[in-house]
Amino acid sequence: MADIKLKDLRYLVALADTRHFGKAAERCFVSQPTLSAQLKKLEDYLGVTLVERQPKHAMLTPAGEAIVARARRIVESSDEVVEIARSHRDPLAGRLRLALLPTIGPYLLPSVAPRIRKALPRLELMLYEYQTGPMLERLRAGDIDVGILALPIELEGLESRALYEEPFVLTVPTHHPLAQKSQVKTDDLKGVTLLLLEDGHCLRDQALDVCSRIDVHEKQDFRATSLETLRQMVASGAGVTLLPELSTLGPYATARGLVVRPFVKPAPTRQVGAVWRRTHPRQRAIEAVANVIAEYALQQPRGRS
Template identity: 65%
Template sequence: MIDSAYEAILPILRDDWGYSPMNLRDLRYFVALADTKHFGKAAERSFVSQPTLSAQLKKLENYLGVQLIERQPRRVTLTETGAKILPLARRILQESDEIISLARNEHDPLSGKLKLGLIPTIGPYLLPLVARRLRKQLPQLKVMLYEYQTQQLLEKLRDGEIEVAILALPVPMDGLESRELYHEDFNVAVPNNHPLAKKAHIKLDDLSGETLLLLEDGHCLRDQALDVCNRIDVKENEDYRATSLETLRQMVAAGLGITLLPDLATRGPFGSGQGLAVKEFARPVPTRTVGAVWRKSTSRTEAINAMCEVIKTAMAE
């Protein structure tokens, strides 16, 4: 009886003693492949050779006794079982990272890496204003930067791939916490030969009848601009949808229509000129709220709050 019981738990003991073919490294390889859908890109992301990554994933499949990946020429997809295991693998890796982070935070909570994601209509304009301050005031904190549209940013945040996101509020807050950082006015960008370019301030009703240029679907700024203009007779130019604010700027300069730009995207080198004029709204000025969002379960709260303080102070000056 004792011998049979021992034989039953022997595989578990071997796992606990480190003899198991499955480990965190293999799960990271699996998640990297699921994200990139490409063995070469997954290997590059994991800092190993492609044969090494492929061999380790094959060992993982053999250990589990199931196929996780469908290997086809120039195409990689997950099996039904692989798709079910993927969120569990992400959760295990997230928790393991939290353990490491928690241990490090006991020594210095304002040190180590902090993975920060930003939406494209904020990142390029906010970072030049705060990057130097962050390095100076939080010298031991290495901020890793990522850029995604809002929905993908929230998915990355919940999956543990980033630790904090800066985006336009509000957003769905299930399992998340947020903090307002600053309020940002909207301005109007018009061709420099447009009649509105001569006005000191533009009323919302002045935009009635104008052709509005917007970002493509997925950008929250698109929805915000539509929300601002929903009370007036303004028509969207559906033949042109930009992928970035800089493309929008060029489209306006080419005379294809007008657009709304957040204030940070109109300062310094991003202001009037090059065929367009940027005009302020008359009061009440439409605005958006920019804030930070993070998981309630994160162990990096102190570092996140310290970073938020730097950004909030910089934007208040």
Template identity: 55%
Template sequence: MNLRDLKYLVALADHKHFGRAAAACYVSQPTLSTQIKKLEDELGVPLVERAPRKVMLTPAGRDAADRARRIVAEVEQMKEAARRSQDPEAGTVRLGLFPTLGPYLLPHVVPQLRARFPHLELLLVEEKSDVLLSRLREGKLDAGLLALPIADDQLHTEFLFEEPFVLAVPESHPLAQRASLTLAELSQQQLLLLEDGHCLREQALDVCRLAGANEKSEFRATSLETLRQMVAADVGITLLPTLAVKPPVARSPNIHLLGFSDSHPNRQIAMVWRKSSAMSEFLQQLAQVFRELPPGLLEPDPPVHGTGTSASRPPEPSRPHMA
């Protein structure tokens, strides 16, 4: 038994197909099939149920694949630890982010990351939170930016920041005449939400439950930008995270944004990695860069009708300073 054979088994467990698993391992299908058979002979149990068009792992095969995945991940961590002992700030970090955070946060952080770690290769993976957590546990990601809470005692969570929510309403909506609102004023409102699988959906539902609001169930968006366009088209109202309404995001015509005056619904963002990771010390440094956001970035702008941001507010005439 060797590490190569364990990688073949993990690939087969992932792809459920000999041809695709072989391609992922850059070997021929007969080579991969032969090595899996040798692994079965060595363990003395069948690992794979072979059917003409389908491959399934036996219970022993699933257990062996899970163990092999952990072994492969540990070996990669060993290599990474050895390399980082020579140059802690160089190399590759595989970082996962969820879709309603990544596009809006990264423009504010990547320049600082490049300046702080000029030799670092940052590989960014955008997926829904449950996929990121799965890949993190399997060793396919080094760290992830995720919304709290996360219930997994094998993972370390490093709190980064709180991101407030704002309410986005069409210009024709009665609330568009307001500068702010209380959480209770959401009662009886129907909100547009994302489809299942997005953590922002669950966060928005938590706010709805607190406020007594409901979901507009006849429509569910696949992205935050779809939600924004539906509000602009006067289909309904929604909650948006503050970063999604800040430059360099384009201004949204026909949308009015309101903050909350009595409570501050928000989501808490953390960097998450395996407690066993050999990169823990470096990831602490990486997390610190994500904490150092530009001043005011996480504060909702004053409401401006018809833009969604304060960027188009005409400048006020200068007034003499009164001592």
């Protein structure tokens, strides 16, 4: 069950090119006896004479010619392997698959993606949007490299890092009683009708959690499929909802028919973090991406008064 050695094939190719054992050995940076002995072993292993040793110049047998033709391709390919490896050597280069929660991605990416691209220009960022469950599955399956979601989660073989703490804000229709207050308390939610996302969105559970000790009514037969439909429902007066602060900043801050009210401190929040396989070979790239996100969050105005 022995094996051909790649080095021997190199020797053979060199001999085919030079037709001279000494020259071939020189080209391979070995002594002549080495090349001679190794080629002999190769011939013994293959059971065929590859080289006809003539006094002046060596020449290849038909078997030798046939095998050298393959050997050239093999040697080339093996050099390509080294070349491919070299191109993958930079841990901050290459494809990195990043997934975000649907309640985070659309609001974080417009500002953060350009920063990542600028800080890590050789990184080819591939973006995905998954809810927590599927995201963790795909993370473990190796379909994605990093997930951005709400901590804590059940980590098995996964590593996580907190990135920023995101306050919730209350979103109410313009003419709702609570719109009169500049800040709200969780107790203010007593008796109001709450609109929530459908099952699977962790934001739904987080909102329910905030209201756990309070008597609120979830609007029956309604489960929004996205933050945007939820926002539109609030604007149409069907109820109120909790939104992550980031989704109410920027272009979304100007939506008509609804107002946004922060909670009095300590405001309810959720912890946003990054998750990846503990065994991931490019921890440095992941760390770098996480750093960019965390730094961006630091610079944001927090909990507008």
